[in-house]
Amino acid sequence: xxxxxxxxxxxxxxxxxxxxxxxxxxxxxxxxxxxxxxxxxxxxxxxxxxxxxxxxxxxxxxxxxxxxxxxxxxxxxxxxxxxxxxxxxxxxxxxxxxxxxxxxxxxxxxxxxxxxxxxxxxxxxxxxxxxxxxxxxxxxxxxxxxxxxxxxxxxxxxxxxxxxxxxxxxxxxxxxxxxxxxxxxxxxxxxxxxxxxxxxxxxxxxxxxxxxxxxxxxxxxxxxxxxxxxxxxxxxxxxxxxxxxxxxxxxxxxxxxxxxxxxxxxxxxxxxxxxxxxxxxxxxxxxxxxxxxxxxxxxxxxxxxxxxxxxxxxxxxxxxxxxxxxxxxxxxxxxxxxxxxxxxxxxxxxxxxxxxxxxxxxxxxxxxxxxxxxxxxxxxxxxxxxxxxxxxxxxxxxxxxxxxxxxxxxxxxxxxxxx
Amino acid sequence: xxxxxxxxxxxxxxxxxxxxxxxxxxxxxxxxxxxxxxxxxxxxxxxxxxxxxxxxxxxxxxxxxxxxxxxxxxxxxxxxxxxxxxxxxxxxxxxxxxxxxxxxxxxxxxxxxxxxxxxxxxxxxxxxxxxxxxxxxxxxxxxxxxxxxxxxxxxxxxxxxxxxxxxxxxxxxxxxxxxxxxxxxxxxxxxxxxxxxxxxxxxxxxxxxxxxxxxxxxxxxxxxxxxxxxxxxxxxxxxxxxxxxxxxxxxxxxxxxxxxxxxxxxxxxxxxxxxxxxxxxxxxxxxxxxxxxxxxxxxxxxxxxxxxxxxxxxxxxxxxxxxxxxxxxxxxxxxxxxxxxxxxxxxxxxxxxxxxxxxxxxxxxxxxxxxxxxxxxxxx
Numbered sequence: 001x002x003x004x005x006x007x008x009x010x011x012x013x014x015x016x017x018x019x020x021x022x023x024x025x026x027x028x029x030x031x032x033x034x035x036x037x038x039x040x041x042x043x044x045x046x047x048x049x050x051x052x053x054x055x056x057x058x059x060x061x062x063x064x065x066x067x068x069x070x071x072x073x074x075x076x077x078x079x080x081x082x083x084x085x086x087x088x089x090x091x092x093x094x095x096x097x098x099x100x101x102x103x104x105x106x107x108x109x110x111x112x113x114x115x116x117x118x119x120x121x122x123x124x125x126x127x128x129x130x131x132x133x134x135x136x137x138x139x140x141x142x143x144x145x146x147x148x149x150x151x152x153x154x155x156x157x158x159x160x161x162x163x164x165x166x167x168x169x170x171x172x173x174x175x176x177x178x179x180x181x182x183x184x185x186x187x188x189x190x191x192x193x194x195x196x197x198x199x200x201x202x203x204x205x206x207x208x209x210x211x212x213x214x215x216x217x218x219x220x221x222x223x224x225x226x227x228x229x230x231x232x233x234x235x236x237x238x239x240x241x242x243x244x245x246x247x248x249x250x251x252x253x254x255x256x257x258x259x260x261x262x263x264x265x266x267x268x269x270x271x272x273x274x275x276x277x278x279x280x281x282x283x284x285x286x287x288x289x290x291x292x293x294x295x296x297x298x299x300x301x302x303x304x305x306x307x308x309x310x311x312x313x314x315x316x317x318x319x320x321x322x323x324x325x326x327x328x329x330x331x332x333x334x335x336x337x338x339x340x341x342x343x344x345x346x347x348x349x350x351x352x353x354x355x356x357x358x359x360x361x362x363x364x365x366x367x368x369x370x371x372x373x374x375x376x377x378x379x380x381x382x383x384x385x386x387x388x389x390x391x392x393x394x395x396x397x398x399x400x401x402x403x404x405x406x407x408x409x410x411x412x413x414x415x416x417x418x419x
Numbered sequence: 420x421x422x423x424x425x426x427x428x429x430x431x432x433x434x435x436x437x438x439x440x441x442x443x444x445x446x447x448x449x450x451x452x453x454x455x456x457x458x459x460x461x462x463x464x465x466x467x468x469x470x471x472x473x474x475x476x477x478x479x480x481x482x483x484x485x486x487x488x489x490x491x492x493x494x495x496x497x498x499x500x501x502x503x504x505x506x507x508x509x510x511x512x513x514x515x516x517x518x519x520x521x522x523x524x525x526x527x528x529x530x531x532x533x534x535x536x537x538x539x540x541x542x543x544x545x546x547x548x549x550x551x552x553x554x555x556x557x558x559x560x561x562x563x564x565x566x567x568x569x570x571x572x573x574x575x576x577x578x579x580x581x582x583x584x585x586x587x588x589x590x591x592x593x594x595x596x597x598x599x600x601x602x603x604x605x606x607x608x609x610x611x612x613x614x615x616x617x618x619x620x621x622x623x624x625x626x627x628x629x630x631x632x633x634x635x636x637x638x639x640x641x642x643x644x645x646x647x648x649x650x651x652x653x654x655x656x657x658x659x660x661x662x663x664x665x666x667x668x669x670x671x672x673x674x675x676x677x678x679x680x681x682x683x684x685x686x687x688x689x690x691x692x693x694x695x696x697x698x699x700x701x702x703x704x705x706x707x708x709x710x711x712x713x714x715x716x717x718x719x720x721x722x723x724x725x726x727x728x729x730x731x732x733x734x735x736x737x738x739x740x741x742x743x744x745x746x747x748x749x750x751x752x753x754x755x756x757x758x759x760x761x762x763x764x765x766x767x768x769x770x771x772x773x774x775x776x777x778x779x780x781x782x783x784x785x786x787x788x789x790x791x792x793x794x795x796x797x798x799x
Contacts, residue, residue, distance in 0.1 A: 038640045059637040061646040074485015239428045286595040310710040313781040
């Protein structure tokens with residue numbers, strides 16, 4: 001019997017329980033492989049298999065039903081020291097409820113060993129059948145349909161990417177059969193078929209009669225490590241804006257810009273926000289668009305103020321800029337008195353209220369229409385210099401194209417048009 | 420601070436929260452995509468020393484707990500549907516005493532509701548999220564500066580109290596870009612776990628007077644660590660309902676209740692005339708509407724005070740004390756039934772307690788002004 005890993009000869013299992021053999025085999029293999037107990041972390045599940053914790057001298061973590069593999073994976077992600085060993089222990093019930101965690105650990109080949117103690121039964125709750133119970137096995141309480149084939153967890157894990165998977169019939173000390181899995185770098189899964197004298201299969205010969213054989217799959221694959229990387233601050237000093245322009249607004253100004261997704265509405269509103277900051281104004285901007293992102297409407301709300309802004313909602317806009325039918329359909333019910341409506345000429349006839357129309361789409365193209373309409377409004381209203389918008393645009397990803405759109409609009413409407 | 424000077428930039432709450440988390444000592448971030456936490460996840464990937472995606476929210480919090488057990492302070496973000504999946508693991512981390520920071524970005528429910536519509540609908544769930552009537556600390560963000568400061572305090576609370584904490588926010592707070600004077604952001608200190616420094620055997624859950632046991636990672640080579648989600652004694656050994664195990668469980672309650680005062684944050688904007696007539700109580704995104712409403716009410720001669728609650732759960736006696744001083748209390752929150760009001764008053768709401776509730780759109784300053792003026796008329 002191992003002395004380093006087992007704290008006592010006493011174990012909490014029923015006489016003849018397969019978990020007893022498994023506990024002794026695990027302790028033996030860790031000792032044979034010369035592990036320091038404080039280099040080993042055993043993460044156990046809920047169920048009889050989880051009774052292993054108090055028997056062990058290594059670090060132990062006792063978690064939730066079905067989650068031991070995920071919890072052990074989290075610990076493994078934190079470890080770069082290859083001398084450390086993370087072992088998860090689950091029963092067949094835990095492996096069934098937590099099968100997605102198992103698949104993910106296999107897919108990434110996370111460096112840990114999962115031992116599934118498959119006694120084909122939920123022992124603690126009185127003997128229900130799990131997804132790993134053999135279809136010939138009959139529980140006293142529940143019966144499987146013969147057509148309900150159990151998962152073959154070794155094959156499933158291998159298909160999912162585990163670099164090691166084996167099945168052991170857990171009769172006698174099987175520590176040597178565990179050794180290869182424990183030493184393995186990457187995700188190794190061992191299914192141990194066990195007896196359960198209280199509710200399950202009573203004899204190992206019965207397990208063999210079901211047709212179970214020991215097997216092993218090894219795939220050469222690099223294990224997954226979550227490496228620590230120092231990354232840059234999100235605060236980019238170049239984003240600090242030094243006001244260079246002035247603004248003549250006295251009161252808070254609320255602007256809604258309505259257009260189509262994929263036509264630069266949000267980017268244009270972001271540029272208006274930055275230009276406002278260049279003009280020494282406080283600003284807020286938010287966007288609204290369908291979850292499809294690339295189709296339908298795209299609405300942006302911008303608030304400008306000489307003073308800090310608290311509430312960022314717009315109940316009734318002061319300025320409504322509409323550049324497409326998608327946009328118009330979304331804001332039609334907001335059109336009212338005491339507001340400036342600037343709208344693309346192609347849809348202007350659909351609005352009865354007073355508005356200013358211009359050929360934004362024809363002049364600057366559909367992608368330039370919104371920034372063009374913003375430029376149009378700025379030039380007309382003299383809120384602040386159009387140069388602030390040009391400066392903000394110049395710093396954007398597609399600066400040249402955006403500035404082109406602004407200039408096209410600026411150059412193509414007559415100053416006589418102004419109010 | 421009215422004039423825009425040279426240290427302004429356009430920024431959003433998500434960026435401030437993520438940068439604050441990292442500067443406050445959080446090293447890892449595990450995420451699963453969900454609206455409206457999208458920007459948080461995006462920034463987290465760019466910023467955290469350890470960052471990874473998990474295949475679902477249960478795995479997110481299990482991995483986060485594993486990282487935390489190994490001494491790497493970990494955060495995540497989610498919204499109601501994801502938080503619902505995390506709930507069992509939140510209980511696990513509470514029982515295991517693992518520091519975790521969950522940024523809960525609220526959106527309109529019930530169920531999946533509307534992913535891109537903000538709300539303040541999860542407070543009642545948070546108040547009852549630990550089986551047995553315990554609280555995890557919940558902090559609420561009332562403006563951009565809080566995205567920085569309160570986030571940092573939430574990390575400190577998680578680390579010092581060894582507990583999962585929730586940082587409560589909502590869509591409009593973290594997905595609106597705004598101008599901000601970045602020079603107004605104070606320097607942040609990184610929180611550090613208090614490590615066990617004794618020489619004898621380490622008992623993972625033996626706590627001193629401060630009720631939070633000193634920590635050792637499961638990767639240490641000095642002492643055995645036992646971490647346990649089931650009822651356990653001071654050694655971390657599973658026990659059914661033994662006296663010492665029950666004492667350990669009750670310590671978890673005392674730890675939060677007794678020490679939350681160290682992390683009590685609120686903003687009291689007292690009416691200048693000190694009349695104690697009308698108090699508006701709020702948190703999260705509605706705070707911004709209340710700020711405008713209070714200013715406008717005062718300029719039109721209505722005397723109001725406003726209380727912005729930032730340490731929101733457990734409800735601190737100081738908050739109750741302030742509320743009790745006033746003749747009328749208006750609870751403004753963006754949900755159907757008034758969750759903070761219900762947590763404080765239960766179903767016994769009386770005529771001095773008014774609720775301003777709304778779903779689907781932010782509560783406006785005008786709606787708050789209207790209610791406050793009605794209170795003033797009764798008052799006169």
